[in-house]
Amino acid sequence: MTESTFETVTYEKRCRIAHITLNRPEVINAFNVQMRDDLSEVLDAVRWDPDVAVVLLKGSGDRGFCAGADLSEFGSAPSQSAARNARWERDVFGVLRDLTVPTVAVLHGHVIGSGVELALLCDIRVAADNAVFSMPETYYGLIAAAGGTQTLPRVLKQGRALDMLLAGRRLNASDARDVGLIQRVVKSDGLEMESERIANDLAEIDPALFGAIKIALATARDLPLADGLAHEKRLSIMLDRGVAGT
Amino acid sequence: MSNPVNQSSENSAGRVLTIPVGGRAAFEDACVMAATDEDVRAAMIVLTGEGIGADSVEPGMPATLGALLVPVVAGLSGRIDDRTLELALAADVRICDRDTTFALTAVTDSGSGQLPSDGGTQRLPRIVGPGLATDMLLTGRRITAEEVLRAGLVTEICPAGESKTRAEQLAKEIASHGKSAGRFAKEAVLKGADMPLEQSLRLEADLAILLHTDPERAEGIDAFNGRRDPDFRQDDGSK
Numbered sequence: 015m016t017e018s019t020f021e022t023v024t025y026e027k028r029c030r031i032a033h034i035t036l037n038r039p040e041v042i043n044a045f046n047v048q049m050r051d052d053l054s055e056v057l058d059a060v061r062w063d064p065d066v067a068v069v070l071l072k073g074s075g076d077r078g079f080c081a082g083a084d085l086s087e088f089g090s091a092p093s094q095s096a097a098r099n100a101r102w103e104r105d106v107f108g109v110l111r112d113l114t115v116p117t118v119a120v121l122h123g124h125v126i127g128s129g130v131e132l133a134l135l136c137d138i139r140v141a142a143d144n145a146v147f148s149m150p151e152t153y154y155g156l157i158a159a160a161g162g163t164q165t166l167p168r169v170l171k172q173g174r175a176l177d178m179l180l181a182g183r184r185l186n187a188s189d190a191r192d193v194g195l196i197q198r199v200v201k202s203d204g205l206e207m208e209s210e211r212i213a214n215d216l217a218e219i220d221p222a223l224f225g226a227i228k229i230a231l232a233t234a235r236d237l238p239l240a241d242g243l244a245h246e247k248r249l250s251i252m253l254d255r256g257v258a259g260t
Numbered sequence: 261m262s263n264p265v266n267q268s269s270e271n272s273a274g275r276v277l278t279i280p281v282g283g284r285a286a287f288e289d290a291c292v293m294a295a296t297d298e299d300v301r302a303a304m305i306v307l308t309g310e311g312i313g314a315d316s317v318e319p320g321m322p323a324t325l326g327a328l329l330v331p332v333v334a335g336l337s338g339r340i341d342d343r344t345l346e347l348a349l350a351a352d353v354r355i356c357d358r359d360t361t362f363a364l365t366a367v368t369d370s371g372s373g374q375l376p377s378d379g380g381t382q383r384l385p386r387i388v389g390p391g392l393a394t395d396m397l398l399t400g401r402r403i404t405a406e407e408v409l410r411a412g413l414v415t416e417i418c419p420a421g422e423s424k425t426r427a428e429q430l431a432k433e434i435a436s437h438g439k440s441a442g443r444f445a446k447e448a449v450l451k452g453a454d455m456p457l458e459q460s461l462r463l464e465a466d467l468a469i470l471l472h473t474d475p476e477r478a479e480g481i482d483a484f485n486g487r488r489d490p491d492f493r494q495d496d497g498s499k
Contacts, residue, residue, distance in 0.1 A: 108461075151441065153438075155438030155477040155478075155490060177416075236457055
């Protein structure tokens with residue numbers, strides 16, 4: 015077992031399962047610059063660790079997974095160019111999205127703004143029945159900036175995504191499951207056990223196979239059908255030869 | 261139908277512009293106002309499927325509505341068919357009365373047998389998915405409010421007769437949000453849908469950074485940190 019504690023994130027590896035926990039419970043794990051940096055370090059470690067088979071992304075405390083970006087730090091960038099550079103120099107969201115191992119967002123309570131966006135970058139989303147989802151950015155004169163305007167409509171239907179992003183519609187756990195934002199809802203006290211069960215199942219999948227599936231799904235999203243089908247065929251051949259998914 | 265300009269100015273206090281559909285000229289005038297009047301923060305359109313009918317939604321109107329940068333809410337009731345449906349699909353947020361029904365009859369209507377040409381073959385599959393869109397196009401099947409809710413064509417079903425009021429509430433809600441934020445979020449979703457994910461994320465990030473120059477963003481952040489509601493009215497007319 016490996017355990018590391020950063021200022022805003024805790025990391026534990028048990029039985030090939032990486033438990034990454036956002037850890038600012040006093041502010042419902044609001045995502046700040048420190049958390050971006052801590053998460054970036056953890057994800058870099060996970061990315062190159064062949065002993066990690068599954069990632070669980072969680073939030074500490076009773077009140078929720080993540081209350082969104084910590085706006086108390088907004089406006090601190092010296093200039094727009096500096097803000098833009100920072101966005102891509104430490105693209106923690108891109109690293110999370112591109113992990114080749116299965117990632118599971120384990121959600122409870124408040125799942126707001128960046129919290130929803132982090133969850134959308136994971137492969138599977140499971141939530142406690144007390145989870146509430148919303149994207150309130152435009153209410154504060156902001157827009158989602160961790161991929162939400164792109165990942166939300168790709169996971170939900172376009173109209174539902176616009177409704178959440180423009181009108182700020184909130185979804186409870188059961189609504190969120192009905193529209194496909196999350197895949198499973200469990201009782202609050204069963205969330206940990208269910209997420210471990212999912213992780214154990216996922217850990218059984220051959221990593222090369224899972225990596226290939228993830229690439230294939232990304233291809234299905236972005237390529238014309240004929241190119242996607244050809245790519246799927248190539249991935250399958252590479253997998254048979256033991257050279258895919260890495 | 262009342263004069264669109266009067267109707268607009270009446271509504272612009274709430275910064276919601278109602279776009280009338282009773283006549284082409286009034287519709288086009290209102291769309292021009294939605295596109296040019298800096299005070300317009302959200303638009304709404306009410307489609308009743310009665311008295312309007314497919315025939316009074318003329319070719320090209322869905323394209324005009326779809327080109328607006330400002331978020332548009334559609335309140336739907338009655339029979340939302342053919343070009344009326346295509347006009348609704350050009351809005352962003354759609355809600356309907358419980359007894360509303362939807363159909364695309366252009367292909368199956370033995371008298372016409374036409375191709376829908378105002379987005380029926382393009383916006384519909386993007387909004388409800390290819391399965392239901394193909395079914396509707398090829399069979400002309402009339403579908404219920406419950407079915408379009410499941411398909412994501414509408415996001416809310418209202419009690420009979422209440423969709424107009426509810427659409428107005430939603431439009432006012434959107435109008436109370438940041439103006440550029442709403443427009444940028446709409447653009448990010450609609451333009452980003454046509455891009456590979458990687459490029460679309462760049463678009464989102466660039467719009468988010470561009471928003472840094474917007475005084476409303478500063479007001480929103482200040483309000484959040486001060487635990488108060490943002491007040492965007494103070495910026496009206498200054499940009």
